[in-house]
Amino acid sequence: xxxxxxxxxxxxxxSGEREISLKSGHAVLAxxxxxxxxxxxxxPAEQPLHDIEKFDRAFxxxxxxxxEDGLMQGALELFGIPxxxxxxxxxxxxxxxxxxKLLWRAMGVLTPDFEIVDKDTDFAAIEQKLGLPxxxxxxxxxxxxxxxxxxxxxxxxxxxxxxxxxDLLVIAEKFIGGGEYTVGILGERALPIIKxxxxxxxxxxxxxYLRDDTQYLCPCGLSAEKEAQIQAEAFQAFKAVxxxxxxRVDFLMDEDGSHYFLELNTSPGMTDHxxxxxxxxxxxxxxxxxxxxxxxxxxxxxxxxN
Numbered sequence: 145x146x147x148x149x150x151x152x153x154x155x156x157x158x159s160g161e162r163e164i165s166l167k168s169g170h171a172v173l174a175x176x177x178x179x180x181x182x183x184x185x186x187x188p189a190e191q192p193l194h195d196i197e198k199f200d201r202a203f204x205x206x207x208x209x210x211x212e213d214g215l216m217q218g219a220l221e222l223f224g225i226p227x228x229x230x231x232x233x234x235x236x237x238x239x240x241x242x243x244x245k246l247l248w249r250a251m252g253v254l255t256p257d258f259e260i261v262d263k264d265t266d267f268a269a270i271e272q273k274l275g276l277p278x279x280x281x282x283x284x285x286x287x288x289x290x291x292x293x294x295x296x297x298x299x300x301x302x303x304x305x306x307x308x309x310x311d312l313l314v315i316a317e318k319f320i321g322g323g324e325y326t327v328g329i330l331g332e333r334a335l336p337i338i339k340x341x342x343x344x345x346x347x348x349x350x351x352x353y354l355r356d357d358t359q360y361l362c363p364c365g366l367s368a369e370k371e372a373q374i375q376a377e378a379f380q381a382f383k384a385v386x387x388x389x390x391x392r393v394d395f396l397m398d399e400d401g402s403h404y405f406l407e408l409n410t411s412p413g414m415t416d417h418x419x420x421x422x423x424x425x426x427x428x429x430x431x432x433x434x435x436x437x438x439x440x441x442x443x444x445x446x447x448x449x450n
Contacts, residue, residue: 148181148439149200152225154216156187159208160289160310168414169205175435176203193219201442202227203435204411208285212411213239226442230410234386238408242283242315244385248405253381256396256404257318263308267300270316277319280304282311293319320404322397325364327378328412328423329391330437334375335423339364360419362426374403381405389441392420 153176155169156162169185176183183203186196188210196202202225206212214236220227230238237243245255259270261280271278271294280303281291290310292303300316307314328335341359364371378393385408392409412420414435424434 151183152186152199152202157206157211158189161207165207175432230387279317283313284311320396328420336426337364338362
C-alpha cells in the first residue's frame with residue numbers, strides 16, 4: 145500500500161523480552177506483507193539506529209526497555225518518523241508500574257495496594273501491612289519477568305532479591321484473588337474483556353508463552369453491564385496516562401466483584417498466545433486487519449503531544 149511508504153517493523157531489541165518481541169515482530173511483518181505493505185524487519189540491537197531514517201514510518205513491536213519505555217519513541221520523533229502506539233511521556237510512565245499506580249491513585253482509579261521495597265526495607269512489616277500472599281515485581285519489566293508470589297512469612301526478602309536483578313525499583317503488591325482479566329484498546333474503542341485462567345498458580349512467563357493449557361475466556365463471564373462499565377473505566381485509565389493508538393489494560397477482580405486496575409501495556413504482544421489479537425478476533429477483526437488498523441494510526445497527527 146503506497147500510502148504507508150516503506151515501513152520498518154521494529155523487533156528484537158535488547159530487553160529481557162527480546163525473544164517475545166521477535167515473535168511479535170515477525171508475525172506483524174508477515175501480516176503487512178500479506179497486505180502488500182512495503183515492510184522490512186529492523187532490529188535495533190543489530191542495526192545502527194540512524195538507518196531508520198531510510199523509512200517512512202515504524203511499527204513498534206518491541207517489548208520492554210529500549211522500545212516500550214519512551215526511548216525509541218523519542219528517537220523516532222527526533223528522526224521525524226511516525227510510529228505506532230503512545231508517545232514518549234505516556235510510554236515512559238506506562239512502563240513504570242509504580243508511577244502508573246501513583247498517577248492512577250491521584251485520579252481515583254482503583255489499583256491494588258502496594259509498597260516500594262529495597263535492601264533496607266523492614267520486610268516483615270511489609271508482609272504484615274499488605275498481608276499474605278502478596279506479589280513482588282520489578283517496576284519496569286513486562287512478561288512477568290522477575291515476578292514472585294510470596295506465600296509464607298519471611299519469604300519477601302528472597303522475592304525482592306530476585307526482582308531487583310531485573311530492575312532496581314521493586315514493588316510489593318497486595319494479592320487480589322478473584323481472577324485476572326485484560327481489556328484491549330484499539331483506537332477509540334475498548335475491545336471485549338478476556339478472562340485469563342492459568343493452569344499453574346498465576347499468570348507467569350510460562351503460562352503466557354510456553355503452555356497450551358492456559359484458558360482465555362471471551363466472553364469473560366461478567367454481566368454485560370459490568371463489562372461495559374469496566375471497559376469504559378479501562379479506556380479512561382489508558383487515556384489518563386496519555387496513551388493512545390492501541391494498548392492493553394490489565395485488571396484484577398476480588399471475591400466480592402470489585403475490580404482493580406493493575407498495569408498498562410503500550411506495545412502489546414502479537415504472538416499466537418497474545419491477548420489483544422484474541423479480543424480483536426471476538427469482534428470480527430482478523431490479525432491482518434488488526435495490524436493494518438494499528439499501522440493506520442501513524443497517518444494521524446497525534447505524536448509529539450505526550
